[in-house]
Amino acid sequence: MQPPVYYIGLDIGSTTVKAVVLDATGKMLFSKYSRHYSEVRQSTARLLREIADFAHGAACRMSVTGSGGISLAGELGLPFIQEVLASNLAIRKRIPDADVVIELGGEDAKLTFLSGGLDQRMNETCAGGTGAFIDQMAAFIGTDAAGLDRLAQGHATIYPIASRCGVFAKTDILPLLNEGCAREDIAASIMQAVVNQTIGGLARGRAIKGKIVFLGGPLSFLPSLRERFTAMLKEMREAVFPEDGHFFVALGAAYHAMDMSPQTFSFADCLTVLEERGAAQTYGRLPPLFASREEREAFAARHSGSRAVRRDLATAEGDAWLGFDCGSTTIKAALLDADGNLLYSFYDSNKGDPLTAALGVLRDIYSQKRPGLTIRAAAATGYGSALLAAALRLDVDEVETVAHFTAARFFEPRVSFILDIGGQDIKCMRIRNGVIDRINLNEACSAGCGSFIENFAESLNMPLADFVDHALRAASPVDLGTRCTVFMNSKVKQAQKEGADVGDIAAGLSYAVVRNACFKVMKISNLAELGEYMVAQGGAFANDALLRALELELGRPVMRPGISGLMGAFGAALIARKRGPLNGKTGLLGPEEVRTFSARTATTRCRRCTNACLLTITTFADKRRFISGNRCERGAEAEPRHCINLYAYKYKRLFEPYTPLEEGAARRGVLGIPRALNIFENYPLWFTLFTRLGFRVVLSSPSSKELYYSGYDTIPSQTVCYPAKLAHGHVLDLVERGVGTIFFPCLPNEQQSAGSAAGTFNCPVVIGYPELLARNISAIEERGITFIHQFLPLDRGMLAKRLRDIPFFSKIPQAELEEAVRAGFAEMDTFHQDMRNAGEAALAELAADGKMGIVLSGHPYHTDPEVHHGVPDLVTSCGMAVLTEDSVAHLMPDPGPLRVVDQWAYHSRLYRAGAYAATVDNLAVLQLVSFGCGLDAITSDQLEEIVTLRGRLYAQIKIDEGANLGPARIRIRSLQAAMRERREQLAHSAVMPDEPPPAFTRDMRETHTLLVPQMSPLHFQFTEEVFASEGYRAVLLPSVSRAAIELGLRHVNNDACFPAIVVVGQLLEALKSGVYDPEKVALVISQTGGGCRATNYIGFLRKALLDAGLERVPIVSFSTSIQEGAPGISLTGKMLRRMIMAGHYGDALLRMIHRVRPYEREAGSAEALAALWAEKAKKNIVSGSIPRFELNMLSMIRDFDRLPLLSEERKPRVGLVGEVLLKYHPDANNNAARIVEEEGGEAVVTGLMDFLLYNFYDHIFNYEHLAGKKKDSRAAMAGIAFLEFTRLGMRFCFGRSKRFNTPIRFHELRKKTKNLISLGHQTGEGWLLAAEMVRMLEDGVNNILCMQPFGCLPNHITGKGLLKELKRRYPEANIIALDYDPGASEVNQINRIKLMMRSGQLK
Secondary structure: OOOOEEEEEEEEOOOEEEEEEEOOOOOEEEEEEEEOOOOHHHHHHHHHHHHHHHHOOOEEEEEEEOOOHHHHHHHHOOOEOOHHHHHHHHHHHHOOOOOEEEEEOOOOEEEEEOOOOOEEEEOOOOOOOOHHHHHHHHHHOOOOHHHHHHHHOOOOOOOOOOOOOHHHHHHHHHHHHHOOOOHHHHHHHHHHHHHHHHHHHHHOOOOOOEEEEEEOHHHHHOHHHHHHHHHHOOOEEEEEOOOOHHHHHHHHHHHHHHHOOOOOOOHHHHHHHHHHOOOOOOOOEOOOOOOOHHHHHHHHHHOOOOOOOEOOHHHOOEEEEEEEEEOOOEEEEEEEEOOOOEEEEEEEEOOOOHHHHHHHHHHHHHHHOOOOEEEEEEEEEOOOHHHHHHHHOOOEEOOHHHHHHHHHHHHOOOOOEEEEEOOOOEEEEEEEOOEEEEEEEOOOOOOOOHHHHHHHHHHOOOOHHHHHHHHHHOOOOEOOOOOOHHHHHHHHHHHHHOOOOHHHHHHHHHHHHHHHHHHHHOOOOOHHHHOOOEEEEOHHHHOHHHHHHHHHHHOOOOEOOOOHHHHHHHHHHHHHHHHOOOOOOOOOOOHHHHHOOOEEEEEEEOOOOOOOOEEEEEEEOOOOEEEEOOOOHHHHOOOOOOOOEHHHHHHHHHHOOOOOOOHHHOOOOEEEEOOOOOHHHHHHHHHHHHHHOOOEEEEOOOOOHHHHHHOHHHOOOOOOOHHHHHHHHHHHHHHHOOOOEEEOOEOOEOOOOOOOOOOOEOOHHHHHHHHHHHHHOHHHHHOOOEEEOOEOOOOOOOHHHHHHOOHHHOOOOHHHHHHHHHHHHHHHHHHHHHHHHHHHHHHHHHHHHOOOEEEEEOOHHHHOHHHHOOHHHHHHHOOOEEEEHHHHHHHOOOOOOOOOOOOEHHHHHHHHHHHHHOOOOOEEEEEEEEOOOOHHHHHHHHHHHHHHOOOOOEEEEEEOOOOOOHHHHHHHHHHHHHHHHHHHHOOOOOOOOOOOOOOOOOOHHHHOEEEEOOOOHHHHOOHHHHHHOOOOEEEEOOOOOHHHHHHHHHHOOOOOOHHHHHHHHHHHHHHHOOOOOHHHEEEEEEOOOOOOHHHHHHHHHHHHHHHOOOOOOOEEEEOOOEOOOOOOOOOOHHHHHHHHHHHHHHHHHHHHHHHHHHHEOOOOHHHHHHHHHHHHHHHHHHHOOHHHHHHHHHHHHHHHHHOOEOOOOOOOEEEEEEOHHHHHOOOOOOOHHHHHHHOOOEEEEOOOHHHHHHHHHHHHHHHHHOOOOHHHHHHHHHHHHHHHHHOHHHHHHHHHOOOOOOOOOHHHHHHOOOOOOOOOOOOOOHHHHHHHHHHHHHOOOOEEEEEEEOOOHHHHHHOHHHHHHHHHHOOOOEEEEEEEOOOOOHHHHHHHHHHHHHHHHHO
16 A cells, blocks of 8 residues: 655745645645744744654654745745735636635735636735735724624624724724724724725725635635625625635645645655744845943933832822823823922823722822822823723813923923924924924824834733843844834834844834834934934833934933923823913812713714714713714814815805706716815816816715715725725716716826916826826726717917817807817806905905915815815804915915925925915915825925915825724824914024025036936946036946935835935935035936826935035036026937947846846846946947947847847847836845746846836827927927937848847837827826737737836826736736835745746636
8 A cells, every 4th residue: 555645835924834734635634823923934844744744654744824925935946826815726726716815914915806807916015905904903993803893793883993003003093993983893993994994905896706715814714894895895705604614715825835846845855944044134124233341321311310200199188180191092191290200100001091090090089189189280181081080070182292391391391393203203392492393294104113112022922121221132133124114014024033132122122113104204404403402201211222223313311300201190180281261260170079980882973064973972961962973063063164175165166056967958968076085176177168068067975985986896906095085986986976977087297277387297196197097997898878088278369279170069150169168267267266365355354353374285186075174163163363375375376495306286286375374374275185296295395395484384184085083183182283383483584595506517517426316227227427428427336235225214204206216325325425525516406397206316415405504515416408597517419329328228138138048047247248248338338439339239139139148039028118217226125026937937028218218209199289389399209210210220220130029119018008098098008008018918918917106196197007008908917016115025025926927827
C-alpha cells in the first residue's frame, strides 16, 4: 500500500495564520485558525509543528498564500499563490456555480465576479471595511468582535457611520456615544458601514447579483454582518456562507499544492528558517529615544517639576470650583480651591457612557467632602460637555481649546504654543500677546492621536505602561512614516513580519504620532514661529515616549505639567471660578439629586426643516429634556434667533425663483439637469437658456443620504470627493423620474470675474465628471436616455455656436440660440449681483449691530445642505453671521501678491474674500474643504497665509459623507472665543510681505548651478548636456531617497499629490546637503499649465523654500515655454533641438530595455548596452548633429536587436500607465517594472514624447470645440508636425527591427479614444491615459497597471472612471488601479501586482 501524501495550504494573513491539510481526494483532515498578534514567524512555526505531529512523517506538499506569506514563501523555498487566486481555486472546486465571491480578511477586502467575465478587486490603500476595522471599532466601544455582533443583533436604529477608515468611523461614533445612543444601534451601524464600504469601494458600478459566496473570518463568525449584507444586496438570488469559509484561502493553497509537480518539503528545514533566521529588513531606522542612561535621568528630572499642588479633600474647607472634561474616550474631573490647589481629580475611560461616569464623580466628591467646603460653580468642556451641562445643571459650558489654554497659562503664564494630544484629537494653539492667535485641530483624520498607541498596545495583549517602557529602552526604532493609522498599520505589520522587536515598533509609533502632529496638523516648517515656551498636555503625554519623541523632533525641551491629562478639567474649573454665578449659587445637582438621578433616551427624526436631523432626546427625572444631533436651534426646540445666513439665502436664490414651463407649454420637451457640482454655479444660466428655447427644465431632487446611496454602487473611485459621489444619485434620480434627456456639460472654464485677471479653470473633477457618469451608470444606456455631456465653453460669444454643434440642439435656429444664450448670461449676472448685494447688506448690519461674522469659504456646491451637513446653521447657532465667499470677494478685486498660481475660478474668489475679511475686525475665515479635494491642498495653505499674515483668524473644516459635527462645533466655538478675546484685547495685525520671488537673471548663468529633480532616469540622464550646450551649469539630482520624501512631507501640504512631495523633497534635500551653496543655485521645475495641480508645484516649492529660510533661491519653471521670472534663461532653437533629441533617445532606450531585459542571456547585459549608448547619445546631444542622431538611432536599435537572449518567446506583458512621474521613476513607483519582471512578465511602457504632443493638442481642441484662439491652434499644429518629423528616422529604424514594434503616430493614438472619452480631458494625463490603455489592449497587452498618486483628481475620471467601460469592450482586460503615496505599503502594492500577473492562470 502506497503511503499517503498530504497537501497543506498555509494562509498567513495580516492578523491570523490559517492552515488546512487535504488528502488525495480533497477531504479536509486538519484545519487550524489562530491570531498571530504580530508574531508571524513564531505563530507559523507553532502551526507547522502541529501539522508535522499530525502528518506522522507522511510525504507532504505545501503552498503558501496571504499578504504575510509573500516574503516567507521565498525564505522557505515554497510555492506562493496570490490569495484572491487561492480563494477562487477553492470556490471552483467547492461551489462551481457561484457568481460572486465577497471575502473580508483582517486588512483586505476582496470582491470577485466569476460569471459575466472574471473580474477581481481588492480594497485600495485603506483598510476601512475589513476585520481590523471591526476589531478597532469593537475595542473603541469597550467590547470585542463577538460582543459587537451580539449587540448588533438587538439594534433598532442604523446611524450613518463613515467606514473609509477606523479613524473617521470613530469620529462619527463619538458623538453617538456622548449623546447617549444605544450601543446596540452603534454596533449595527458599524456592521452597516462595513457593508457600505465593501459594496461602494469594490463594486465600483458593477452589480453584485446571482449566487453570492461570503468568505473570511468576519463573515464566518459575525451573523449580524451577514444580515446587513443580505439586507443590502437586492439582486442576490442565493447567499452561501460556507461553514469553513474562513479556511477557503488556505484551502485554495492546498489545491494549488495538489496541482503542482511533486515537491515534498522538510518540516525541519522550515522550522529552522522560522525560528533561527531573521528576516531581511526593508524598513528604515531612527535614533533611540535616549542615547544614554544619563539622558534619560536628565529627562526624568526636568519633568518632575511643574506639578499641581494637591490638598486633601476630606480636610478642605472654604470655596471650591469643579471642572469636567468630557473627552472623546475619557472623562476627567478637577476640583480646585481658591488658590488653585487640586482637592480632587478623576481620570478614566468613559466606556461609552460619560453621564454615568460624571455622576460617579459627584457621588465620590459628596461622600468625601466636609460640610464646610462649598462648590461655588461648575463648568464642563470637551465633546460631551453639552450633555453634562444639561444633565448636571452646570454653570458654564466652554469650548475645550479655551479650557486648555486657561490651564496652560496657569502653569506657564508666558506660554507661546500649546500642543494637546487627546484620545481622538490633536489641538495646537499659537499664543501671541496673551491671546490665542491661531488654532489648528486635526482634520477628519485622527491619525496620530493617543488612542492609536493604546489600541496598538491592546492588539498585542500588552499593558500600555509596558509598551511605553519597551519604547523608552528601544535601541533602533522603526521608521513608520507619518501617514494615517491605516497606512501606518500596514508598515507596522510589515516590520513585524520581518521580525522587528516590539520596543522598536513602540518607539517608532511614538515618532510617527509626533511627526503626524508636527507636520500634518501643526504644519510646522519653521520652529521659530512656536516661540520659546511650549506646553505639551493631554492624556497622550502621560506617555514618556511620546513626550521624548516630541522633544527630539522639535530639538528643544518642552514643558509638560504634572497633570497633563487633566488640563481640560483643570482649565474648566478655573473658568468656573472666573465666570460662575455672580451670587455664588451654583445650579449643580446636590447629593440627594445625584442619588435619585435618572434619565432615559429616545431617538426621533426632526421635521422642523429640510435637514431632517436624527435627534437623540434625553429626558431627566425632573422632566427636563436634552436634545442632541440637531444642526440648528429648531431641533433643540429653541426659537431660532435672527442671524444672517447667506448659505441658506444662496441655496434658495439659486433654485427657488425658477419655475419650469408647464408640460403643455414646453414645445421642445423635457430636459433634466442634475443638482450637482458646477450646476451650483451656473443653474440660473442653464435654466433661463433652455426655458427660452421651449424646454421644461426638470431639476433633480435635493441631495440626501438616500439619494447618495441610490447611486453608491456606480461610483468607480472611493477617494473622490463627496459632492462628486452625490452626482451619481442625482443622475439616477432623473432617470427614475422618467426624464429622457439629461443635460450635464463638461466645463473646463468658468467666466472671468469682473475686474479679475485670475485663471478661470474648473477643478479636474468638475470639468470631466459628467463623462465619468455616462460611462459608469448603466441605466443611462439601458433606458435609452440622451445624456448630453459634451465639453462646452462658458463664453458669451461662442456658447450658442458650440451648443448647435451638439446633434440634440442642431435643428434649433442659430439666432434663437444666440438670443437664449444672451438671456441666460443676463440672468447669471443678476444672480451674481444679488449675492453681492446680500453680502454688502449683511456687512452693514454686522457693523451697525457690533456683531461678528464668518466668511464660510468653499466651492459653489458646498452650499448643498447635504454636503455642508449644517455647518452654517452651527455658526448661526453661536450667534455669528454666515457670509459666502462670492458675497464679499468683489470688495477686494486684488488679493495682493500670491505664492501660488491663481489658476482656478472658484479659488480665486476664495483668495479675494479672504483678503477682504482680513481688513475688518469683525470677520474670520472658515474654509470648508471636501475630503479628497486635491486642489485645496494648494489653496487652503494660500488662503490661510492671506488671512493670518494680515493678523486675522483662519480655520478649516474637512467634510465628507459623515455628518458628525462634533469637531466642527469645536472649531467654530474656538474661532468665536478667539475672535471675542482678540476684540477685547485689540490684538495687533501682522504685516503682509509683498516682495516678488527672486528671478534667475542673465548674470547668474556664470555664477549659479541649476538643480534639476529626477523624474525619469532614462530621459533625464541627458539633462546636464542639454543645459551645458547653452552654457548653463546643471546638476541632475540622482535619485529619490526616503529622507527626501520625509523632507517633502515636512514642507508640503500632506494632501498634495505624491509627485509634488517627491519633487520638492528632492530639491530641499539637495539644498540642505551642504554640497551646494544656496546663494549660488537655482531650482528647475516643470509646469503643465491647465487645470491640474502640477501647474502649482511651483507654489508648493516657493512655500517650502520660505519655510526653510531659503526664499532667496530662484526658481526656473519649464512648460512649453520658460515662465516669466527667469529672464536669464531663453529657450533657443538650439536648446529645443537638443531637448527633442534627448526625449527621443530616452523613449528609444525605454522601449528597448523593457523589451529585452526580461530575456537577456547574461544578467545585466541590457543595462550595460543602454549605458554604453547613453554615453554616445550624450556626445551627440552636445554636438547637436542631426545626421549623427539618425545614425546613432539606427546603430543603437540594431545593437539591441542583436543582444543575446535566452528565448524569443514572449512572457506575459504588463502595461505600465498613469501619472507621468510614477510611470517613469522607479524610486517613486517602488520599481514596478522590476517587480513585473521578477514575477515572470515583461513591462511595456509608452514614451514621454507622446505626453508633449498631448499637451500641444490642447490648443487645437480648444479652438475647434471651445473658445480657443486660432493662432494658438496653428502654433500647436506646427509643433506636433515638427515633433512627428523629428521621430521619422526612429520610427523607420524600429519598423525594420526584428524585436521592436514601431511607435504609433500621434494622430493614430488620438483615434483610440473615439466613443470612449473626449479629447477635452486635458488635466493630468487626460485622454492620453485612456488612449495608451486602448492601444495596449489592442496590441494584446491585457494586463495593465494604472499607477496614480493617492487622490489624483484627473485619474478619478480618465483612469478609474474608465475601467468599467474598458472591461466591457475588452473582456480579457485585466486592469488594476494602484494608488501611490508616501505611506502606502510596498507589500500591498506588490500583492496587487502579483494578483494581476497570476490571475491569467484562472482564465
